[in-house]
Amino acid sequence: MIQIEGLVKRYNGAAAVDGLDLQIHPQELLVLLGESGCGKTTTLKMINRLIEPDAGTVRLDGVDAATINPVQLRRGIGYVFQGVGLFPHWTVAQNIAATPRLMKWEKPETAARVEELLELMRLPRAMQDRLPNELSGGQRQRVGVARALAARPKVMLMDEPFGALDPITRDELQQEYADLHVRLGLTSVLVTHDMTEALLMADRVAVMQRGRIIRIGTPRELVNDPREAYVAHLIETPRRQTIRVEALMRADG
Amino acid sequence: MNAWINNLEVLLERWPTLASEHVLVTVVSLGLGVLIALPLGIWTVRRPRWRAAATGVASVVQTVPALALLALILPVLVGINALLMWLLGLTDGPLRAIGFLPTVIALTLYSLLPMLRNTLAGLAGVDPATVEAARGVGMTRRQVLWRVQMPLALPVIVAGVRTAAVWTVGMATLSTLIGQPSLGDYIITGLQTRNTLSILLGVVSAAALAIALDQLLGLMEAGVAQRSAWRKAVAAPGLALIVLAGFTPITIAPWLDADRDRPDAEIGAKTFNESYILAHLIADELQSDFDVHQRVGLGSTVAYDALRVNELDAYVDYTGTIWATIMKRDQIAPADVVLREMTQWLKEHDGIVCLGSLGFQNAYALAVRKETAEQHGLKTISDLAKVSDQMSIASDPEFFGRAEWRDLVSTYGLDFQQKVPMQSTLMYEAIAAGEVDVITAYTSDGRITAYDLVTLTDDRHVLPPYEAVLLLSPEAAANPKLTALLQPLIGAIDIDEMRRANLMVDIDGDTVATAAAWLRDQIDKNKKTD
Numbered sequence A: 001m002i003q004i005e006g007l008v009k010r011y012n013g014a015a016a017v018d019g020l021d022l023q024i025h026p027q028e029l030l031v032l033l034g035e036s037g038c039g040k041t042t043t044l045k046m047i048n049r050l051i052e053p054d055a056g057t058v059r060l061d062g063v064d065a066a067t068i069n070p071v072q073l074r075r076g077i078g079y080v081f082q083g084v085g086l087f088p089h090w091t092v093a094q095n096i097a098a099t100p101r102l103m104k105w106e107k108p109e110t111a112a113r114v115e116e117l118l119e120l121m122r123l124p125r126a127m128q129d130r131l132p133n134e135l136s137g138g139q140r141q142r143v144g145v146a147r148a149l150a151a152r153p154k155v156m157l158m159d160e161p162f163g164a165l166d167p168i169t170r171d172e173l174q175q176e177y178a179d180l181h182v183r184l185g186l187t188s189v190l191v192t193h194d195m196t197e198a199l200l201m202a203d204r205v206a207v208m209q210r211g212r213i214i215r216i217g218t219p220r221e222l223v224n225d226p227r228e229a230y231v232a233h234l235i236e237t238p239r240r241q242t243i244r245v246e247a248l249m250r251a252d253g
Numbered sequence B: 001m002n003a004w005i006n007n008l009e010v011l012l013e014r015w016p017t018l019a020s021e022h023v024l025v026t027v028v029s030l031g032l033g034v035l036i037a038l039p040l041g042i043w044t045v046r047r048p049r050w051r052a053a054a055t056g057v058a059s060v061v062q063t064v065p066a067l068a069l070l071a072l073i074l075p076v077l078v079g080i081n082a083l084l085m086w087l088l089g090l091t092d093g094p095l096r097a098i099g100f101l102p103t104v105i106a107l108t109l110y111s112l113l114p115m116l117r118n119t120l121a122g123l124a125g126v127d128p129a130t131v132e133a134a135r136g137v138g139m140t141r142r143q144v145l146w147r148v149q150m151p152l153a154l155p156v157i158v159a160g161v162r163t164a165a166v167w168t169v170g171m172a173t174l175s176t177l178i179g180q181p182s183l184g185d186y187i188i189t190g191l192q193t194r195n196t197l198s199i200l201l202g203v204v205s206a207a208a209l210a211i212a213l214d215q216l217l218g219l220m221e222a223g224v225a226q227r228s229a230w231r232k233a234v235a236a237p238g239l240a241l242i243v244l245a246g247f248t249p250i251t252i253a254p255w256l257d258a259d260r261d262r263p264d265a266e267i268g269a270k271t272f273n274e275s276y277i278l279a280h281l282i283a284d285e286l287q288s289d290f291d292v293h294q295r296v297g298l299g300s301t302v303a304y305d306a307l308r309v310n311e312l313d314a315y316v317d318y319t320g321t322i323w324a325t326i327m328k329r330d331q332i333a334p335a336d337v338v339l340r341e342m343t344q345w346l347k348e349h350d351g352i353v354c355l356g357s358l359g360f361q362n363a364y365a366l367a368v369r370k371e372t373a374e375q376h377g378l379k380t381i382s383d384l385a386k387v388s389d390q391m392s393i394a395s396d397p398e399f400f401g402r403a404e405w406r407d408l409v410s411t412y413g414l415d416f417q418q419k420v421p422m423q424s425t426l427m428y429e430a431i432a433a434g435e436v437d438v439i440t441a442y443t444s445d446g447r448i449t450a451y452d453l454v455t456l457t458d459d460r461h462v463l464p465p466y467e468a469v470l471l472l473s474p475e476a477a478a479n480p481k482l483t484a485l486l487q488p489l490i491g492a493i494d495i496d497e498m499r500r501a502n503l504m505v506d507i508d509g510d511t512v513a514t515a516a517a518w519l520r521d522q523i524d525k526n527k528k529t530d
């Protein structure tokens, strides 16, 4: 359970996040949706204190995050960065083992965990000795997710994890992650600016505009009852695309 | 050919010592430089104001010419010594103002800029997204620095260390001038004695060391970055070998100071062979009772400054030099007056004791062939003036620009047919071959004997006297045993003997030790005949 209340972050007087309230239920996959610059990344980073809020609280299972040692907090939360952010001087295995090593896991345990994650993320075992610049974009993204999952966190924060991928790889990874989320019993907050991705993956979608949540609900609720003009506008694109594809399929069959 | 091999053999005798000392100061300075520049870079990279201050200071140090920096450290150390003595109530300064310490300070300061700059650039060049990812996976600040920022900045930092290494090896050649032996000894004495082989040996050895350090550091960095085992396997032992070469018994011995029974005696020498020979002679005299160390190749006023503060115990200087550069006197006086006034002045101002003249002068003189002297009956410069309009004179181009030359011309009314500026080595050949009739020479130059020349008396006292005098530091002068051992040298060396000794080293390729031993024999013989 993540409870966010009155969260504010200002840069040079301008609010990037402006009194944001949000509750994320246990084992929920919540998608934070909004256009570029609306404050999604800033919100996500305030949850694991990569950024310190100017006001408001974040509570994790009832505990104020501000009272937890930030380093310990981050080791307990998986984070997938916008643009992946793998360590270029470390191999795939070393990247995946980053957090377990910081937590001083036994070597064999760490090695076993790396293999387990390679399998889970469907990466060939032989890839573990490669450096990040020897991987494709999709492979790098998989390693990024594996690294976030390594220390068995209960909470995953993902910042546009599939943003830079080709449509096929992207679709594949979206489905795989949705599966994993259920299988591992995770609580996930996934940031995107892509409404289709949000509708396909989310248990609930929170739509952000200018640093606030303007509408929150299940994909079905949003599609059937957008309420806000901005939300309706966002839904227009996937709706139009779906209708055209359906029409094509009907004409064909 | 034989002479070359001979010359090289003699030069190579000192190579292990000089190379080892050179490596020692280089490695120690670079090590200290890294220990200062790295933390400073890491600490200031996020503090713009401190960063500007640190790079500013390092840049200013860099603009000071190397030689000036070396020379400036000396008075600073002397000052610190005085302060420490006053604060701690010591009778002796705890810091050595010449040799290893000032060299390492200067080289370390010099190495800072490239290393500091590259540390800052390397750290600033790490992608901020990577740093944030490091924090995101749960690294502490320190872990981010050592596991992510430093490894990623390493190639740039190592490039800075490589630049510093090359500079330091080069600058270390100058340390000879402040009493630290180095490969620069070859270059400086080579320049002094026009021994091209010596210069080449110094330059090539230093260049080889610089290239080796640079390449090995590069290889090591590549080995680490590319996880290349063979690169590391070559670079690590190579670097270790160089470092070890600096810590040989030769370089460490003075630190261990094995000879505790006998008191130390530090003997200085300036940058020319006569000075080396005399230092060796003094060292031989003291050997029986003292643990003697020679500091040869000292810059012109370094020896004096070191003597003043008891860093040196004794060395030979020349009355004319002290008169002009230390006492700042410009009027010419007769030799005995200069000696008397100088002795008094040194005692009063710096507590330095002039034990007396060794018995010869190394002054400027006009020299002619023996036949010329006999033919025209020349004994003095006044004699020469009468016939100068039939003669040509050769000299160092520098001498024709000096006040001494103008005074000579005006006082004696010299009017030469021709004035030929010429390198001093060529001068002797030219007069011997009859191409010129008169040359300027240093009176103790062995070539005066070798080419059978006659020096003319300066009967109107225009040229300043340059009597060789034995100077003792205040402390050494208070040591009765030391003064007793050196007393026999006073008035014991005549000009012909000094010329011969110089000739042995300058022309015949004998070692300084051989020449000093020969001089000693002469002194003993003279004693018996007295």
Ligand SMILES: Nc1ncnc2c1ncn2[C@@H]1O[C@H](COP(=O)(O)OP(=O)(O)O)[C@@H](O)[C@H]1O
Binding pocket: A011, A012, A015, A016, A034, A035, A036, A037, A038, A039, A040, A041, A042, A043
């Ligand atoms: N470090 C910063 N300094 C100044 N402004 C920032 C900083 N980080 C983000 N912002 C601003 O805050 C707003 C929200 O940024 P961000 O959270 O990155 O948006 P999103 O992830 O939704 O694209 C943007 O207008 C951005 O320019």
Ligand SMILES: [Mg+2]
Binding pocket: A040, A041, A042, A082, A159
């Ligand atoms: Mg963003």
